[in-house]
Amino acid sequence: MIIKNKFKFIRSVTIIVFLLITLFSTSIAKTNIEAETISYIVCKGDTLWTIAKDYKADGKNIRQYVYEIKELNNMTNSNIYEGQILKIIKE
Secondary structure, eight states: OHHHHHHHHHHHHHHHHHHHHHHHHHHHHHHHHHHTEEEEEOOTTOOHHHHHHHHSOTTOOHHHHHHHHHHHTTOSSSOOOTTOEEEEEOO
16 A cells, blocks of 8 residues: 555656656747847848848758748738848847
């Protein structure tokens, strides 16, 4: 009887620790993503492609980066205008 109770206790503690670790690492990941953005003011002649080209990491697919910028800024198309402030993923 005591062995069964120890097993249940150990199992319960293990599950709780696992859940805490999962929740903690998820919140850290969200914080890192938010911290790694900058504000960019669109200048005359800018396009999402040229902005992405200037800010993407070496070796990263530019199309994927343009998609990420659009998603981060809740854009449904690629139209941008002078003076617009975009959030850019800092890589």
